[in-house]
Amino acid sequence: DARVTQTPRHKVTEMGQEVTMRCQPILGHNTVFWYRQTMMQGLELLAYFRNRAPLDDSGMPKDRFSAEMPDATLATLKIQPSEPRDSAVYFCASGLNRGRPYFGPGTRLTVL
């Protein structure tokens, strides 16, 4: 049963520290999304890639967030420096072209 995997599942860090979240999309999927979920804002699209090229990162704070796909099997989302307001659950999702996204289990980030 193919699934999107994300690591770590939970991360607690102090303000100012760098945070790196990793995602392994489903094999064969060429589109990768990063979403952030909070109680106040719900699910927000941060960025997404197709064939490893960034298509849209307008939802991402550029000064501290960066998203990359070093290869087709790995997507990363980095926050540097992290702030308490970054505390949220970060979801990675993958899909094939315009097909529906399949979500991973999420990384719960707490920034103290």
Added chain:
Amino acid sequence: GESVGLHLPTLSVQEGDNSIINCAYSNSASDYFIWYKQESGKGPQFIIDIRSNMDKRQGQRVTVLLNKTVKHLSLQIAATQPGDSAVYFCAENPDGGSQGNLIFGKGTKLSVKP
């Protein structure tokens, strides 16, 4: 800006009854819609989708209805079970399907009473 919204933030139903969860969308260019179910501590899970060239689609115990005239989407769950308790999100593809990204509504929490 345009966004997807929900009429009801919470819904409580009796086990065995039918549930209806509603969603309003504002982007007339959206041509693809999805319903996701999210259980506590998990990622959203696909339930059913529909394209704008259809007005109804059925799955196992679920039906999605699309009314493009009033930009309304609904999810019907037949014979609701305790395992259906979750938050349900509607999502739309806002740019006519050219890229595949989705915008999500705020979600409706469904509670099923035994």
